[in-house]
Amino acid sequence: xxxxRFIRYVPNLITIISMLSGILxxxxxxxxxxxxxxxxxxxxxxxxxxxxxxxxxxxxxxxxESALGKQLDSFADFVSFGLAPIAILxxxxxxxxxxxxxxxxxxxxxxxxAFRLARFNTGDFSNHFLGLPITAAGLILIxxxxxxxxxAYNKRTFSxxxxxxxxxxxxxxxxxxxxxxxxxxxxxx
Numbered sequence: 524x525x526x527x528r529f530i531r532y533v534p535n536l537i538t539i540i541s542m543l544s545g546i547l548x549x550x551x552x553x554x555x556x557x558x559x560x561x562x563x564x565x566x567x568x569x570x571x572x573x574x575x576x577x578x579x580x581x582x583x584x585x586x587x588e589s590a591l592g593k594q595l596d597s598f599a600d601f602v603s604f605g606l607a608p609i610a611i612l613x614x615x616x617x618x619x620x621x622x623x624x625x626x627x628x629x630x631x632x633x634x635x636x637a638f639r640l641a642r643f644n645t646g647d648f649s650n651h652f653l654g655l656p657i658t659a660a661g662l663i664l665i666x667x668x669x670x671x672x673x674x675a676y677n678k679r680t681f682s683x684x685x686x687x688x689x690x691x692x693x694x695x696x697x698x699x700x701x702x703x704x705x706x707x708x709x710x711x712x
Contacts, residue, residue, distance in 0.1 A: 531589075538592065548568060560614075561614050564614075568607055571604070578592070593644060604664075605640070607661075632691075636657050652702070657697060
């Protein structure tokens with residue numbers, strides 16, 4: 524019986540670890556100047572992706588889903604996939620040098636992420652996603668960060684225009700009404 528009481532807290536604990544990864548990335552990016560911690564920050568977001576994949580599955584498997592868990596998951600997703608990948612992009616001097624153009628573009632991505640999460644929390648999307656899931660958008664930005672880091676590390680130049688376009692596309696896709704089937708729903712057929 525004691526184990527059953529403990530299991531109801533496991534999904535929220537996993538969600539908190541995911542959120543902690545995003546929070547630590549923000550602290551690292553804002554407190555550690557330079558590029559030294561970029562790879563570690565990207566790795567921490569990848570950890571958040573893994574934990575994000577399991578919190579909901581465990582909650583559904585053990586029938587311990589809760590309104591609190593849903594809200595915590597959205598906050599964790601916003602921090603880890605709506606803010607942290609954008610903050611890591613700001614560690615690249617090419618983006619900082621353009622100033623307000625970068626800030627506006629990056630802010631639009633974060634606002635789209637917040638919109639997507641709010642819409643998710645107010646609807647019933649048990650068998651599909653409406654718009655690109657924020658975890659996928661954040662993962663795409665982390666891969667983009669790693670590619671840019673590699674180019675900068677090898678002293679190659681890269682254009683920031685395609686990155687702006689990618690960020691705008693991700694923002695539009697998150698806010699879109701495109702229905703994307705959940706993998707678990709497809710497997711159960």
